[in-house]
Amino acid sequence: MRPPRTRRRHRAARPAALVLALILFGSLYAAFVPSTQVAADTGMSGQVAEGKALYQVTCSSCHGLNGEGSSQGPTLVGVGAAAVDFQMSTGRMPMARPAQQAPRRPNTYSAEEIAAISAYVASLGPGPAVPNSSQYDYSTLTDDEIARGGEMFRTNCSACHQAAGVGGALPNGKYAPPLTGVEPLHIYEAMRTGPQQMPVFSEGAIPDEDVAAIIGYLKTMEEQPTLGFTLGGFGPVTEGLAVWIIGIGGLSLVAVWIASRGALKR
Ligand code: HEC
Ligand code: HEC
Incomplete structure (x- = not known):
């Protein structure tokens, strides 16, 4: 009789231990996870949510409701926080109207607003971060x-x-x-x-x-x-012009002088 009974107890003990282990693991998991679970539910931090709201008001007309781009502006997925920080801090974005190139302008947004929109755009896809x-x-x-x-x-x-x-x-x-x-x-x-x-x-x-x-x-x-005369630093064009005026002009003067002397001798 004994051997079967121990075998039976043995068989019952294994699932019980497994259930116990599962309960222990589950409660440990529950103890550590709730905070991240909450973040996963809303899908974004407060800063990103704030940035998304600002983005949808100021930028989405050209860059699309979710940064996917439109006929008025390129996609911002993967451009990274650094691109937003650069474009907004130098006043290029938000662009006032479609143009050949967005000019540098005084920036009217606060550092917090720019950081929030940067965080939102960074959440759309990996890209260069704002450096320290x-x-x-x-x-x-x-x-x-x-x-x-x-x-x-x-x-x-x-x-x-x-x-x-x-x-x-x-x-x-x-x-x-x-x-x-x-x-x-x-x-x-x-x-x-x-x-x-x-x-x-x-x-x-x-x-x-x-x-x-x-x-x-x-x-x-x-x-x-x-140091010296930079000619506006515009490079070959102005420098070429200077060579043309001084060089050719000087040569013409010399030619006129030679011609007048030649005329005197005759
Ligand atoms: C009137 C349309 C318009 C609005 C509004 C606008 N953009 Fe743009 N944006 C453009 C265009 C067009 C370009 C590409 C041409 C350029 O950079 O000059 C661009 C380029 C960019 C780039 C560079 C993308 C890259 O590939 O590096 C970033 C970043 C950007 N915009 C962010 C923003 C943000 C953030 C806002 C809102 C605060 C905004 N833009 C509002 C039209 C717009
Ligand atoms: C193929 C041409 C080209 C080359 C090469 C180039 N840039 Fe630029 N750069 C541009 C253009 C065009 C812009 C203006 C972009 C705009 O307005 O959106 C620009 C803008 C900039 C700006 C922003 C200036 C401002 O007023 O905000 C900086 C800074 C800059 N470039 C630095 C550099 C440096 C440093 C290098 C070399 C490592 C470099 N660039 C190479 C074409 C170039």
């Missing part, structure tokens, strides 16, 4: 690093912004703006998000230290008075 100041700090750069920043600027940026950073015209009525007086944060964000015609310079292409070196170079140029 240590990521583009240029205050400790050596002269050599600043010189290297200058080389990188000439290689990557001067085709559009000119060697002196004064900006220049692009095809189809667009332009690259001057870079003097632009905040370091916005230089960083412009590089990482590539507004309009500007390419994206990802962290893989130009790491944070090199971005800081480029910013250091631009800020150093701003502080130093330009």
Whole structure:
């Protein structure tokens, strides 16, 4: 009789232990999970919800009710918080009316409003985040690093912004703006998000230290008075014009002088 009874007790004990374990696990789970469960129910934090509400009032007419884009503006899915922070802090967005290019304007939104809309757009898809100041700090750069920043600027940026950073015209009525007086944060964000015609310079292409070196170079140029006559820094066109006027004009004068002397001798 004994062996079957122990076997029976044994069989009953296993499911009981399993049930006990499940109850224990379940209550532990319940003890830790409620807070995240609540967040998952509404699907977003307070800041994101606030940003979404603001977005739908100010931006959705062009960028779509859920950031999907429309005929009036591109999709914002995956552009990241940095793109929104750049576009709104420099007053480019919200765009007043459809135009070739959104110009820089005074920003009328508070830092909180911009942060909220940035958080909402970041929640739509992964993209570059707003950096913290240590990521583009240029205050400790050596002269050599600043010189290297200058080389990188000439290689990557001067085709559009000119060697002196004064900006220049692009095809189809667009332009690259001057870079003097632009905040370091916005230089960083412009590089990482590539507004309009500007390419994206990802962290893989130009790491944070090199971005800081480029910013250091631009800020150093701003502080130093330009040496010599820059001809407005507009590059080949004005310089070519100067060569034309001074060079050809001078040659003509010489030719006239020779001709008049020749005429005297005859
Ligand atoms: C009148 C239409 C219009 C409104 C309103 C508008 N935008 Fe835009 N937005 C555009 C257009 C057009 C572009 C692309 C051209 C450009 O950048 O100049 C753009 C570009 C952007 C970009 C850059 C996207 C990228 O690929 O890097 C961001 C970010 C952006 N808008 C955010 C916003 C936010 C945030 C608001 C609301 C505060 C807003 N926009 C309101 C028309 C609009
Ligand atoms: C192919 C041309 C092109 C190149 C190359 C380029 N940019 Fe730009 N950049 C632009 C255009 C166009 C804009 C204006 C975008 C807009 O208004 O939406 C711009 C805007 C900017 C701005 C914003 C200025 C402001 O007034 O807010 C910064 C900063 C900037 N560029 C820095 C750089 C740096 C640094 C590099 C090199 C690493 C670079 N750009 C390379 C075309 C270019």
